Amino acid sequence: MATVIQIKRSSGTTAPATLKLGELAYTHGTGTQGNLGDRLFIGEGGVDGNGDANNITVIGGQYFSDLLDHVPGVATANSALLLDSNKAVDEIIVGTDASAGGQIKLQEGTNNGTNLVGLKAPNALANTIVFTLPGGDGSAGQFLKTDGSGNLGFATVNQ
Secondary structure (H helix, E strand, O other), X not given: OOOOOOOEEEOOOOOOOOOEOOOEEEEOOOOOXXXXXXXXXXXXEEEOOOOEEEEEEEEEOHHHHHOOOOOOOOOOOOOOOOOOOOOOOOOOOOOOOOOOOOEEEEEOOOXXXXXXXXXXXXXXXXXXXXXXXXXXXXXXXXXXXXXXXXXXXXXXXXX
């Protein structure tokens, strides 16, 4: 005969007030980033004077499973970013502010400080622009130029 295991459950979207050490609970209210619905909890971290766990920790739930609802390597709105076997993803859109262009920041090694190299889009564009980088490095003293169609290359300054 099979054994039935029941855990505390709630139709709400908040963590249980108390759990015993190792006890599980589930909230099946609609989960969002701003609440604790669709989450699985465990009581952990020792016990207090009442025998209740010191910490109630989220360990999973449908909310997190729903974020993994797509093919690895394909960016999907409102889902987790899953890289494919080559550590690749098809696109990432950076910037959702209504009035400021998106920005990518590449930090230096943390042992060296907190400086960065950044690329930022203008706050407004007349058209979509895609820049294609050159296939190799230029020579000393050359500059990066455009052909007017987004293709970048190296050129020498004529004096």
